[in-house]
Amino acid sequence: MSQEQNRPKPIKYNSATEMPYCDLSQATMEWNQTGTWRYLRPSYVERTPSCQAACPTSNDIEKWIKLFEKGEIEAAWGAATIENPFPAIMGRVCFHPCMDGCNRGELGGSVNINMLERALGDAVGEKLPVATPFFEKSGKSVAIIGSGPAGLACAYHLTRLGHKVTVFEREKKAGGMLRYGIPAYRLSKDVLDREIERLSRMGVEFKLDSGVRDATKMQELKQDYNAVFVAIGAQKSRPLGIPDEKTTGVMSGLDFLRSFETGRKHNIGNRVLVIGGGNTAVDAARTAKRLGAEVTILYRRSRAEMPASEEEIQAAEDEGVRIEMLIAPKRVIVKSGHAAGLECQRMELGEPDESGRRRPVPVEGSEITFESTTILSAIGEQIETNIIPSSLRFDNGALVTKSCGQTEWNSVFAGGDIIEQPRTVVDALCAGKKSSIAIDCLLHGDNLDKVLDKIQIGDTEYVSMARYLQHRTGNSPILSTNSETELLNEIVRFEDLNAAYFTKSSPNESPTLPVKDRLNGKSFEEVHTSPSEELRNDELSRCFHCGRCTECDNCFIYCPDVAIAKKQSGFDIDLYYCKGCGVCSFECPRAAMKMSEEPTEL
Amino acid sequence: MRTDPHLFKQGEAIQNYEQKELMTSGHLACPGCGGALAMRMALKELGEDLVVVIPACCWAVIPGPFPYSNMKVPLMHTAFETTGAVISGVRAALDIQGKTETQVMGWAGDGGTFDIGLQALSAAAERNENVIYVCYDNEAYMNTGIQRSSATPEYTWTTTTPTEFPEASPKKNIDRIMAAHAIPYMATTSPAYPHDLMAKFKKAKEIKGFRFIHILASCTAGWKIDSARSIEVMRLATETNAFPIYEVEDGEKYTINIEPKGLPINDYLKLQGRFRHMNDQQRESTQRSVTKNWEWIKKQASNS
Numbered sequence: 073m074s075q076e077q078n079r080p081k082p083i084k085y086n087s088a089t090e091m092p093y094c095d096l097s098q099a100t101m102e103w104n105q106t107g108t109w110r111y112l113r114p115s116y117v118e119r120t121p122s123c124q125a126a127c128p129t130s131n132d133i134e135k136w137i138k139l140f141e142k143g144e145i146e147a148a149w150g151a152a153t154i155e156n157p158f159p160a161i162m163g164r165v166c167f168h169p170c171m172d173g174c175n176r177g178e179l180g181g182s183v184n185i186n187m188l189e190r191a192l193g194d195a196v197g198e199k200l201p202v203a204t205p206f207f208e209k210s211g212k213s214v215a216i217i218g219s220g221p222a223g224l225a226c227a228y229h230l231t232r233l234g235h236k237v238t239v240f241e242r243e244k245k246a247g248g249m250l251r252y253g254i255p256a257y258r259l260s261k262d263v264l265d266r267e268i269e270r271l272s273r274m275g276v277e278f279k280l281d282s283g284v285r286d287a288t289k290m291q292e293l294k295q296d297y298n299a300v301f302v303a304i305g306a307q308k309s310r311p312l313g314i315p316d317e318k319t320t321g322v323m324s325g326l327d328f329l330r331s332f333e334t335g336r337k338h339n340i341g342n343r344v345l346v347i348g349g350g351n352t353a354v355d356a357a358r359t360a361k362r363l364g365a366e367v368t369i370l371y372r373r374s375r376a377e378m379p380a381s382e383e384e385i386q387a388a389e390d391e392g393v394r395i396e397m398l399i400a401p402k403r404v405i406v407k408s409g410h411a412a413g414l415e416c417q418r419m420e421l422g423e424p425d426e427s428g429r430r431r432p433v434p435v436e437g438s439e440i441t442f443e444s445t446t447i448l449s450a451i452g453e454q455i456e457t458n459i460i461p462s463s464l465r466f467d468n469g470a471l472v473t474k475s476c477g478q479t480e481w482n483s484v485f486a487g488g489d490i491i492e493q494p495r496t497v498v499d500a501l502c503a504g505k506k507s508s509i510a511i512d513c514l515l516h517g518d519n520l521d522k523v524l525d526k527i528q529i530g531d532t533e534y535v536s537m538a539r540y541l542q543h544r545t546g547n548s549p550i551l552s553t554n555s556e557t558e559l560l561n562e563i564v565r566f567e568d569l570n571a572a573y574f575t576k577s578s579p580n581e582s583p584t585l586p587v588k589d590r591l592n593g594k595s596f597e598e599v600h601t602s603p604s605e606e607l608r609n610d611e612l613s614r615c616f617h618c619g620r621c622t623e624c625d626n627c628f629i630y631c632p633d634v635a636i637a638k639k640q641s642g643f644d645i646d647l648y649y650c651k652g653c654g655v656c657s658f659e660c661p662r663a664a665m666k667m668s669e670e671p672t673e674l
Numbered sequence: 675m676r677t678d679p680h681l682f683k684q685g686e687a688i689q690n691y692e693q694k695e696l697m698t699s700g701h702l703a704c705p706g707c708g709g710a711l712a713m714r715m716a717l718k719e720l721g722e723d724l725v726v727v728i729p730a731c732c733w734a735v736i737p738g739p740f741p742y743s744n745m746k747v748p749l750m751h752t753a754f755e756t757t758g759a760v761i762s763g764v765r766a767a768l769d770i771q772g773k774t775e776t777q778v779m780g781w782a783g784d785g786g787t788f789d790i791g792l793q794a795l796s797a798a799a800e801r802n803e804n805v806i807y808v809c810y811d812n813e814a815y816m817n818t819g820i821q822r823s824s825a826t827p828e829y830t831w832t833t834t835t836p837t838e839f840p841e842a843s844p845k846k847n848i849d850r851i852m853a854a855h856a857i858p859y860m861a862t863t864s865p866a867y868p869h870d871l872m873a874k875f876k877k878a879k880e881i882k883g884f885r886f887i888h889i890l891a892s893c894t895a896g897w898k899i900d901s902a903r904s905i906e907v908m909r910l911a912t913e914t915n916a917f918p919i920y921e922v923e924d925g926e927k928y929t930i931n932i933e934p935k936g937l938p939i940n941d942y943l944k945l946q947g948r949f950r951h952m953n954d955q956q957r958e959s960t961q962r963s964v965t966k967n968w969e970w971i972k973k974q975a976s977n978s
Binding site: 099109630634635648649653657 | 693695697698699700701702703704705706707708710711714715737738740741742743744746749865868894900901902903904905906909
């Protein structure tokens with residue numbers, strides 16, 4: 073502590089003559105080391121915001137919101153894309169679990185992170201910045217089978233980690249379910265093309281129209297590449313299992329959605345029945361509605377059990393889609409070789425099944441028929457297992473993997489809908505990232521389990537690329553720039569904040585196209601539109617910035633001992649004077665400080 | 675003037691104050707002292723052209739012993755009951771030297787204001803001396819070991835009002851006494867609202883004549899609170915209406931500066947050891963008197 077040498081010293085008088093003529097003060101009290109009174113010491117920390125802990129991609133939302141609010145759009149985009157390659161896509165299609173985690177929810181309603189993410193992706197939009205690799209080329213190559221969200225995410229992260237990536241896709245265009253499963257009114261194809269173009273520019277090689285069709289081909293890839301990531305998804309529609317379901321006029325919802333991209337046109341007529349309660353069912357129903365048909369969704373449980381996102385169900389209802397609950401199909405009514413309707417049975421809810429949802433039980437003698445010109449079945453998707461070598465096991469319809477998607481063949485990984493995980497885009501991105509880290513560890517001979525301990529967010533299964541980069545290089549582009557700030561793997565909950573500093577405010581809703589515009593003329597235009605700058609800024613300002621210092625100056629102004637100094641960025645605590653009262657830490661609105669026991673020196 | 679303490683949005687928190695510190699570290703206040711914090715904030719606004727007069731009180735000790743001071747402005751120690759008279763004298767001496775712009779501030783505790791120094795204070799106010807008189811109010815004689823003063827709230831424990839015989843009379847309402855002198859400026863404030871405290875000193879500096887500022891100052895030892903909660907307790911004093919923050923101009927114009935949330939008084943009482951012995955009846959009685967006082971202030975504010 074060389075600084076201590078320069079501290080003022082107490083005055084020494086050797087005789088009365090050296091003293092002032094009256095009791096006049098000669099110096100300040102700064103010689104007095106009041107820091108010796110202290111038994112707790114304050115320090116600045118960074119904790120994990122609850123939104124980040126709720127996001128499968130562990131997106132550091134607070135970081136990019138802070139930069140976005142300052143108007144540093146490209147920097148914000150750079151921060152967001154460390155964990156999540158596609159803000160523009162996820163701002164459109166994500167079911168935003170982050171918003172369920174958001175602490176703002178306790179004080180007026182969660183920050184509309186989904187809208188902000190879209191705004192961020194769109195603000196960068198056409199400029200097409202390309203994420204730069206973090207490392208030199210490693211000379212290692214990885215094959216990825218499938219270009220859906222899991223494959224794309226894995227390709228993105230591996231490229232940034234310095235590896236050569238080749239993506240094999242059996243369709244003519246990349247994107248997987250993002251392209252063939254999600255209708256254009258939710259994710260415009262221009263945006264998708266743009267984001268995939270970004271990956272190509274980063275150096276990801278796409279081999280389109282060249283799917284891996286059998287297990288032998290996969291064996292070859294395993295030989296030719298240092299690692300393989302299998303992300304073929306679940307593309308096969310589950311059969312209804314009722315008589316005459318192969319009749320003309322009955323088709324899978326997934327094929328119906330896919331036909332829009334492949335250019336095949338279906339004459340669906342004016343009465344469409346959709347069977348199922350998941351996102352595919354709702355997407356198919358809203359698409360059919362846009363073609364002018366009268367659409368009814370038939371679902372065998374009640375609304376509370378519908379797996380589709382609540383927002384999508386609501387939007388479908390707004391657009392005039394009817395939803396019939398507690399109805400299960402019994403047989404297809406065939407008239408002159410064409411499906412003309414569906415005989416169904418009413419159900420009631422019984423005991424909960426293994427999924428925890430109440431099992432639908434048929435009500436005797438409650439048959440009911442619905443007329444139809446087309447029946448779309450969307451009761452779930454299955455995995456096409458034929459390309460997977462038989463030595464890799466399936467359990468309950470999903471490929472069995474170890475941690476981070478590693479299969480029993482060490483250099484082969486899998487992620488996305490093919491493994492046991494929630495079938496959402498964000499979970500696919502999470503799987504892609506986890507496998508990319510596991511592959512990187514494998515290629516570097518690193519112990520994955522030890523690495524996982526360092527990069528997991530709190531007690532979640534989610535991993536942070538920023539923390540992985542910190543593990544690899546010793547510093548990371550996204551974590552705190554202030555070297556004195558300690559990073560804690562603690563999740564900030566609402567009760568950790570000092571609520572006195574926040575007032576209640578309602579969230580801003582994402583702007584949407586009026587229903588009448590959605591159904592005529594602009595049919596396949598995106599339902600949600602980008603927020604105005606004003607709306608966006610207002611929403612940005614609602615963020616609490618949990619666990620992160622925003623330099624609000626509370627610690628500085630509330631210090632009774634003048635022991636905290638403002639620096640160019642951040643603050644300095646002068647432990648020579650700090651008495652350890654704890655006011656700074658207690659009054660920090662966002663839990664970005666902590667008090668810890670004074671170390672005892674022996 | 676309406677200061678909203680809740681507007682702590684990112685980047686626009688309690689900033690835009692004088693960066694210069696006129697109070698130094700190394701002083702002798704207890705950890706978490708509200709009085710020390712109040713002085714630091716006040717000096718930021720008052721600036722260097724200032725003479726401070728301090729009678730016997732905690733602040734007679736805080737600046738340190740001879741030959742030191744923790745202030746970068748002249749500080750004069752004086753006897754307990756004389757603050758009002760001494761600041762009048764300092765003012766006259768400065769005026770004779772032509773230093774009419776130099777501010778003179780008396781800084782006394784509640785004992786030196788409510789009890790011992792009241793006659794000198796009243797006389798200086800009556801003469802409308804061109805000075806600022808600040809009472810930092812920690813609601814007892816804390817410096818000498820927590821003896822009750824006439825600023826101690828009813829039912830409070832102090833060493834002279836033990837829990838079997840807690841403080842028997844309500845807190846003297848010094849604000850109404852001072853407002854009744856029809857001085858140009860009378861204000862209450864608290865370090866829990868730095869915006870408000872500093873804005874008031876800024877305003878007081880612009881006014882000529884006698885200015886009285888009553889600051890609530892938490893005392894971790896005397897109130898028996900956790901030092902980290904020092905600010906929180908003062909914030910709750912205002913949010914529960916135990917210490918309303920308002921100002922009175924020329925004895926007539928009342929303005930409420932902090933709109934309180936009106937939380938139940940128990941939110942304030944329960945954090946403090948000095949109130950721990952209070953029974954429900956006493957708490958209810960405190961709630962009633964606090965509400966009554968608040969209603970009275972609200973009425974004055976709406977009538978002026």
